[in-house]
Amino acid sequence: MNYLAHTLLAEQTPLGLAGSLLGDFWRGAPDPAWPDGLTRGVILHRRIDAATDRHPAFTEVRDLLPAPLRRYAGIVLDVGFDFVLARQWSRHSTMPMRRHVDAVNSALRDVAEAPWIPPAFAEFARHAPHVDLLARYGEEESMHRAFRSLARRLTRDNPIAMAWDTLEPLLPALESALPPLLADLREVRVA
Numbered sequence: 001m002n003y004l005a006h007t008l009l010a011e012q013t014p015l016g017l018a019g020s021l022l023g024d025f026w027r028g029a030p031d032p033a034w035p036d037g038l039t040r041g042v043i044l045h046r047r048i049d050a051a052t053d054r055h056p057a058f059t060e061v062r063d064l065l066p067a068p069l070r071r072y073a074g075i076v077l078d079v080g081f082d083f084v085l086a087r088q089w090s091r092h093s094t095m096p097m098r099r100h101v102d103a104v105n106s107a108l109r110d111v112a113e114a115p116w117i118p119p120a121f122a123e124f125a126r127h128a129p130h131v132d133l134l135a136r137y138g139e140e141e142s143m144h145r146a147f148r149s150l151a152r153r154l155t156r157d158n159p160i161a162m163a164w165d166t167l168e169p170l171l172p173a174l175e176s177a178l179p180p181l182l183a184d185l186r187e188v189r190v191a
Contacts, residue, residue, distance in 0.1 A: 002078035003128075004085050004137050006045055007104045008093060009185055014107040016041045018125070021108070023049070025121035033116040040190045047188045052078075055184060057177035064170055068159045076163045077174070079146050081181070084174045086138030092182055098135065105129035140164070 003021055010020035019034075019041015030039040052058050053074060062073040069076055089097040105128070111117055112125035128134065136142040143164050151161035167174075 002082040002137075004082040004134050005078075005182070005185075006048060007100065007134065008085065009048055009182075009188070010041055010044060011037065012103070013037055014103075014110050016044075017104050017107040018111045020045050021104075021124070021128075022118075022121050025118055025124065031116060038111070044188065044190045047190070048185055049074075051185055051188050052181065055181055057181040061170065061173050061177050064173055066166060069163060069166055072158060072160055072163070075150055075160060076147075076167060079143060079150070079163075080167045080170070080174050081178055082137045083140075083143050084171065084178050085182075086134075088175070088178065089138075091179070101132065101134045104134055105132070140168075143167075 003024075006020040006023065007017050010016045015035055015037025019038040021041075022038065023042045023045025026042060030042050034042075058077065061077060062070060065073055065076065085092060086097065089100075093100065108125040108129050112122050114122075117125065147163045148161045151158055154160065
């Protein structure tokens with residue numbers, strides 16, 4: 001799951017929402033300086049990622065990817081599932097998407113200047129609300145931008161920049177896989 005799905009599955013508190021995104025920007029054990037809600041958000045993020053990677057609905061769609069992209073299936077499908085989620089939001093949440101995104105943007109603004117936030121996440125926490133990133137996840141052009149950006153972040157040559165062209169014909173498979181995947185991921189908890 002990518003940003004939008006992680007925030008949907010997060011504890012719906014400002015720190016829970018921020019922590020659900022921080023999980024992509026932090027490696028290793030959570031920083032002891034973090035508030036508990038932020039730490040729980042990072043731990044939940046990691047558990048959701050692990051559960052997603054071994055879920056049958058995910059692996060079935062992964063196997064549809066051509067070999068060069070299959071190596072990057074976690075990245076490519078996470079973004080693809082967020083596109084589908086944005087398009088089907090009202091099927092998966094009773095809260096309007098605009099209200100959810102506003103809550104996430106507010107949570108990010110709240111933590112962006114905290115002294116204990118890692119610099120890369122602080123930059124993201126300032127940038128994402130400014131460009132209303134999550135609200136744009138249902139737009140094809142946003143998917144092209146996301147894949148180009150992800151391709152640049154990796155150190156070796158990769159086919160991710162062109163992933164949308166391969167993923168677009170697979171959208172019906174992602175649309176079918178998302179409901180059972182989300183249903184099971186909603187059961188993932190932080191002990």
